[in-house]
Amino acid sequence: MAESSRGPWWHAAAIIALCAALFLPRLGERGLAQTEGHRVMPAWAMLEVDGAGSASGVLVPEMFDRPYLRKPPGMPWAVAASGWVFGASEWSARLVSVLATTAAALASWWFAARWFGGRWALAAGLGYALMPVWWPSARTAEIEALMLAGTTLAVLGVLDAAIVRRGFACGVALAAGLTVAVLSKGPAALPAIGAALAVAVVLGRGSRGALWIGLAAALLVIGGLTWRITIAAAGAGPELVTQGSGEFLWRDVVGVLALPAVVLASGMPASLALVFAWGPDAKRERFGEQDDGVVRAARLVTWTVCASVGVYALVGVDNPRYAWPALVAVPALLPYVWRGVFADDGFLPKRVAIGRLMLLGSRWSWAAMLGAAGLGYAVWGEARFSAESGRAAGLEVPAMIDAADRGLALLADGMIEARPEVVFHAARASGVRAAWTKLDEQLIARAPVFVLLRDDATGGEWDVLRERFATELVFVELGRVRAHKFEGVLARVTRVAAADSGTMEGSPEHAPGE
Numbered sequence: 001m002a003e004s005s006r007g008p009w010w011h012a013a014a015i016i017a018l019c020a021a022l023f024l025p026r027l028g029e030r031g032l033a034q035t036e037g038h039r040v041m042p043a044w045a046m047l048e049v050d051g052a053g054s055a056s057g058v059l060v061p062e063m064f065d066r067p068y069l070r071k072p073p074g075m076p077w078a079v080a081a082s083g084w085v086f087g088a089s090e091w092s093a094r095l096v097s098v099l100a101t102t103a104a105a106l107a108s109w110w111f112a113a114r115w116f117g118g119r120w121a122l123a124a125g126l127g128y129a130l131m132p133v134w135w136p137s138a139r140t141a142e143i144e145a146l147m148l149a150g151t152t153l154a155v156l157g158v159l160d161a162a163i164v165r166r167g168f169a170c171g172v173a174l175a176a177g178l179t180v181a182v183l184s185k186g187p188a189a190l191p192a193i194g195a196a197l198a199v200a201v202v203l204g205r206g207s208r209g210a211l212w213i214g215l216a217a218a219l220l221v222i223g224g225l226t227w228r229i230t231i232a233a234a235g236a237g238p239e240l241v242t243q244g245s246g247e248f249l250w251r252d253v254v255g256v257l258a259l260p261a262v263v264l265a266s267g268m269p270a271s272l273a274l275v276f277a278w279g280p281d282a283k284r285e286r287f288g289e290q291d292d293g294v295v296r297a298a299r300l301v302t303w304t305v306c307a308s309v310g311v312y313a314l315v316g317v318d319n320p321r322y323a324w325p326a327l328v329a330v331p332a333l334l335p336y337v338w339r340g341v342f343a344d345d346g347f348l349p350k351r352v353a354i355g356r357l358m359l360l361g362s363r364w365s366w367a368a369m370l371g372a373a374g375l376g377y378a379v380w381g382e383a384r385f386s387a388e389s390g391r392a393a394g395l396e397v398p399a400m401i402d403a404a405d406r407g408l409a410l411l412a413d414g415m416i417e418a419r420p421e422v423v424f425h426a427a428r429a430s431g432v433r434a435a436w437t438k439l440d441e442q443l444i445a446r447a448p449v450f451v452l453l454r455d456d457a458t459g460g461e462w463d464v465l466r467e468r469f470a471t472e473l474v475f476v477e478l479g480r481v482r483a484h485k486f487e488g489v490l491a492r493v494t495r496v497a498a499a500d501s502g503t504m505e506g507s508p509e510h511a512p513g514e
Contacts, residue, residue: 007109007118015109015125019102022129022374023138027098028091030382031391033484036141037420040093042068043079044424047088059232060240064416064423064436067236070243073229074183075143090141097145101138104152104328105129107173111156112335115163115297120335120343123363127331128152130370133266133324135377140385143185144324150180151189152328158196159304159329161211162204163297171214178218181325183225191315192325195307199300239437248322255318260309262320263327269366272358273333276340277302281348287339298336301329338363390483394425400479400490401430401450408492409446410434414454414461418486423452426481426490439465444472448494455480456487472496 032040042061060067061076078096086092109125128134137144157173164170174193181189200211233240250256264271276282277298287294308326317323340347341355342363359365410432412423427434432450439451439461455462466475478490 007113007121011109011122011125012106015105015129016102018126019105019129022378023098023101025378027094027139028089030090030386031389032090032421033385033388039075039143040079040141041420041424043076043083044088046080047083059229060236063420064434066436067233067240069233070241071143072183072186075146078146079141093141094139097138097140100145100149101134104149107153107156108331111160112332114160116294116335116339120339123334123338124332126367127270127334130367130374131267131270131331135374147181147184147189148324148328150177150184151192151325153177154181154193155196155304155329156332158200158211159300161208162200162300163293168210171210174211174214175217179221182222188322189325191311192308192328195311196304199304199307203300203303250316252318256313256316259313259317259320259323263309263323266320267327267330270330270334273337274302274305276337281351285347287345294336298333301333304329388484390419390422391425393481393483394422395429396481397426397490398430406431408432408449410450410452411437411439412452413437413439414459415452415488419483422481422483443469443493444495447473451491451493453489453491455489462489
């Protein structure tokens with residue numbers, strides 16, 4: 001191969017510096033929002049387990065004392081590890097996604113150097129970090145960034161076996177990447193990894209021994225952990241919170257049909273590179289004095305991306321976000337375009353002109369514009385997420401609670417489903433213990449307690465429970481909180497028998513501040 005297959009190490013430093021500039025500014029200023037709380041609360045609960053605790057809170061994460069396996073425990077484990085090192089905070093929770101995205105960018109650079117030459121591989125690392133579709137996940141404590149990092153490692157490892165045909169890097173990458181992806185988000189990445197395996201088997205000409213070893217190792221680790229988690233979850237009973245992947249498939253036929261176009265468009269401008277591997281001119285091009293496999297590598301990457309998108313549509317995915325793993329190999333194709341356009345022995349003249357037009361005349365034009373846009377997003381673009389956080393709403397609760405009642409528990413259900421950070425901050429600032437429980441007959445047994453009930457357009461616990469327990473319980477409203485579109489009522493609940501005996505507990509005479 002005429003080009004060196006090892007990129008200079010300053011490339012790695014440049015990629016790390018870019019990721020730090022894009023993803024670290026103002027990382028911990030915002031409170032948790034959207035579904036971040038569902039990933040972070042179980043992790044922070046792990047850090048609170050003392051020496052007398054059991055491993056169940058690790059193998060089966062808990063959120064407000066309720067076993068929680070709606071998603072695999074990979075992200076809570078990672079957030080807990082970050083919190084153990086740096087302290088439990090929004091910053092340390094989101095740092096997991098920053099590190100995952102940086103690792104994926106470095107993997108893209110490293111594998112691209114093996115396929116397209118080290119001189120050009122920087123485009124892959126920069127391209128991964130500068131894909132706008134990744135930015136929100138890279139700066140939040142959501143699952144996607146960690147899952148995408150694992151998918152990137154696995155897919156590029158599989159392609160490496162088909163392209164380079166030597167070494168064990170492909171098997172190690174597949175084993176590590178598949179394990180991380182599955183433990184982060186279950187089967188969400190399997191269509192992309194499966195498509196890569198199919199392309200490697202059908203179109204690749206290399207030795208596949210390392211791939212099968214890596215696949216076997218990953219399945220052994222995943223199977224062992226799944227068995228341990230299943231055994232631990234068996235004792236959780238009906239309180240265990242789970243979710244099936246089938247809930248996300250075939251919900252919108254129009255969305256499924258439009259998925260390939262929408263997903264590829266979301267990968268712009270990097271996904272424009274996919275057009276260069278096709279056509280008779282691409283077959284005629286030789287990079288160097290001999291065919292060093294550059295064109296074949298570009299075709300295998302392109303086939304993998306297209307096949308991945310097709311598989312996601314075939315299984316019924318209608319939300320483009322769930323098909324993001326199909327795009328992970330796109331940045332690794334950018335060095336092929338850079339080399340084809342700017343090398344002396346690259347594309348044919350007509351394709352050079354097209355490439356220069358797409359690249360706006362310079363290899364650095366898109367990088368400069370996207371870098372500026374990414375910095376703007378980091379500094380100003382996330383203001384809306386601050387408004388969606390429930391941190392401020394939770395911090396309003398202590399003023400509503402009488403100091404004499406700080407020993408009572410705080411129960412919630414719908415508000416935890418919507419915005420668990422509201423309950424977390426309310427409990428921590430008030431010094432009460434929060435519990436996620438079904439608000440049924442347990443209320444009678446556990447009263448007196450505090451409850452935080454949904455009372456908005458999509459959740460009506462307040463009116464429903466007061467009507468249901470009108471003869472057994474007294475609900476006294478202490479105040480209202482609002483987080484984004486979700487509104488809650490804090491109430492003190494006592495049994496009617498207790499309220500009838502002398503002074504009524506929970507009556508207006510017992511309201512805080514008097």
